[in-house]
Amino acid sequence: MYGEFATQQYANPGAHHPQAYVAKKHLWELHERMGRVLGADPREIIFTSGGTESDILALRGVMDGAKAPRNELVISAIEHHAVLLEAQRMERAGASVHYAPVTPDGVIDLAALRKLVSERTALVSVMYANNETGVIQPVNQVAKIAHAAGARYHCDAVQAFWKLPVRPREIGADLLTLAGAKFGAPKGTGLLYNEMTNRISPVIVGGPQEWGYRAGTEDLCGMAAMAVAMELAEAERERVWPAVAKLRDRLEDALLMGLGDNVRINGRNAPRLANISNISFLHIEGQAMAIELGEQGFSVGLGSACAPGETDPSHVLAAMGLSWEDAIGCIRVSFGPDITQAQVDRLAALCIGNYKRLRGLG
Ligand SMILES: Cc1ncc(COP(=O)(O)O)c(C=O)c1O
Numbered sequence: 203m204y205g206e207f208a209t210q211q212y213a214n215p216g217a218h219h220p221q222a223y224v225a226k227k228h229l230w231e232l233h234e235r236m237g238r239v240l241g242a243d244p245r246e247i248i249f250t251s252g253g254t255e256s257d258i259l260a261l262r263g264v265m266d267g268a269k270a271p272r273n274e275l276v277i278s279a280i281e282h283h284a285v286l287l288e289a290q291r292m293e294r295a296g297a298s299v300h301y302a303p304v305t306p307d308g309v310i311d312l313a314a315l316r317k318l319v320s321e322r323t324a325l326v327s328v329m330y331a332n333n334e335t336g337v338i339q340p341v342n343q344v345a346k347i348a349h350a351a352g353a354r355y356h357c358d359a360v361q362a363f364w365k366l367p368v369r370p371r372e373i374g375a376d377l378l379t380l381a382g383a384k385f386g387a388p389k390g391t392g393l394l395y396n397e398m399t400n401r402i403s404p405v406i407v408g409g410p411q412e413w414g415y416r417a418g419t420e421d422l423c424g425m426a427a428m429a430v431a432m433e434l435a436e437a438e439r440e441r442v443w444p445a446v447a448k449l450r451d452r453l454e455d456a457l458l459m460g461l462g463d464n465v466r467i468n469g470r471n472a473p474r475l476a477n478i479s480n481i482s483f484l485h486i487e488g489q490a491m492a493i494e495l496g497e498q499g500f501s502v503g504l505g506s507a508c509a510p511g512e513t514d515p516s517h518v519l520a521a522m523g524l525s526w527e528d529a530i531g532c533i534r535v536s537f538g539p540d541i542t543q544a545q546v547d548r549l550a551a552l553c554i555g556n557y558k559r560l561r562g563l564g
Pocket of ligand 1: 253254414
């Protein structure tokens, strides 16, 4: 289907000739298919280049049109850099932005959030699940707090989709971000769900594409791939992730057993996605462990993979109250859907061996 759009159905859906009308029909159908997975209307789907663009469109789209006295933004302290840096940019430009703290387990502090959200709040942006710890946020309650104050709620569901059911109406999200690369669609695909009655300002202006919210000739190839990947992800969720969660726990149990107090699993006491384990090895640098594991055939992350070149410990772990030393010793293991018990057992044994060697414990 992807190939068909690249080689045969290449007409511009915005043009006015028979082939273009066929492309326009496909465009509608692809929006319909993406919408169906989310329980949304096709006109609520804005196709984008990924999570970053969708997050920025959500924030700027609401905040650009927000007028005093309702013009404040509230985000959590653990948002992805796409949200965090855009919020900081707005703050530098004069906007009033509030950062809701999280508990030591990495869950948003709802009582603190309630105090920050008021009749002055235009938008609340709190992610569904954190990309560094996998910790799942109480999004329904966040939505209720936002709506009770008359504010809109944006949910970055980039990490959650595929691993959890994601239905913006059930969450109570007015806007919701997905990134195709996180569930098998090509990199450079994503979407923003925008509830039908919610008017936002476009970031990319020009033509009337994507309901006037994102100008530029539509990428039917990308949309086709994204629609199929969304349907497959939805169909596979129950079969794949519960087994991965068991293997994730198996790895963590083995590390705790083998290294005792020298290891901490960040966010372990909170509800988490099945595929992420955030591990602090005390008294060593996570980077040293990651390099060793890389040479042994395992590619693991350091905090956020989305902050290349950063040497400071993650803002997420800092918000959870981890000391600099605990945060610097952290690696993030992401499990794919095909992970096996043998791989997990080998990884645990390598981590334990590497740790002892790096600390000179023999
Ligand atoms: C929670 C979250 N939001 C946004 C993004 C950015 O998505 P993209 O890389 O598709 O722009 C990511 C990327 O990993 C993410 O994990």
